[in-house]
Amino acid sequence: MLKIHHEPNTNILMTTAVKKIDQADYDRLLPIAKDIIEKHGTLRWYFEMEDFDGWTMEALWSDAKFDFKHRNDFEKIAMVGRKDWMDWMTQLMKPFTSAEIKFFELEEQAAARAWIKG
16 A cells, blocks of 8 residues: 655655555556656655555556656655665666665654655
């Protein structure tokens, strides 16, 4: 499941992934992300992983296609979660974006939010 929050009048998208992300989550997320990019030119994404189990294959493919198509539209990505996800997620994201990516532990949520807004 993916909780989605867009900061009004900004290019900031905040999401929290709980358990497994599926295609229905991407069907809700992608139109919001595309709208932000169209209005602001770039996207700053706060991606928190709470008790995260990954993606379904269909959702992972949707994510990869979107990220590749919009690889130059991401400005910053704050990855917030357990340390064991850090290296894997960072390596997964690098080929798909030119964004500055920074990882934060779950206890550093406030710092991650401040970084993505700054």
